[in-house]
Amino acid sequence: MGDLELAEALRREGISDQRVLDAIRGLSRADFVPDSLRASATQDSPLPIGHGQTISQPYIVAYMTQALAPQPGERVLEIGTGSGYQAAVLARMGAEVYTVEVLPELAGPARERLERLGLRNIHFRVGDGTAxxxxxxxxxxxLGTAAPEQLPPALYQQLRPGGRLLVPVGPQKGNQExxxxxxxxxxxxxxPQxxxxxxxxxxxxxSTPPVSLPH
Structure with missing residues (x-):
């Protein structure tokens, strides 16, 4: 069952893109959190998913998706697969999603979860998202779902002309925007604008340190 009440709450909080609301309504956030936190899944707050990582609060997921405005068929790169929730929202909006996660311990379960949900328009990679x-x-x-201190140049260079990049930037302890x-x-x-x-x-x-390849 999808998150009908969560989508309605987000609409009241100012999320106006109906496509974003429909994508969230068609998912259950409880599927993306540890079993012990399923009862808290529809709360508008971040939740721990293990390994020092979190699933973002629903409002932030919806706000970022609305600000990115993904269109059906667009190629969208996500940095930080995490639980897979943001990738699922993008995929349900019709984007062709390429998602990168640096932690194998998160990447594997996220892939299994998304494939179990039947989302076939997602491509997975374990590696350094800053690249x-x-x-x-x-x-x-x-779309970046974790914060670099400065914008990684490689990400900007991988945008097509007219493409948009949405990422939180700032120090781990301090102000992020x-x-x-x-x-x-x-x-x-x-x-760039x-x-x-x-x-x-x-x-x-x-990011992961570069791997030295044999000569």
């Missing part, structure tokens, strides 16, 4: 997914680029949109960066349509001569949207608090975006 993006170069061979699948360019992307129409990129959700920013939306739109890549200009016409070449490197134009500056940068919008500051919301003060937020996210777990840090971690």
């Amino acid at each position: 993006g997914w170069p061979e699948a680029a360019p992307f129409d949109a990129i 959700l920013i939306r960066v739109t890549r200009p349509l016409h070449g490197a001569g134009e500056a 940068v919008e500051k949207l919301l003060a937020v608090r996210f777990v840090p975006m971690t």
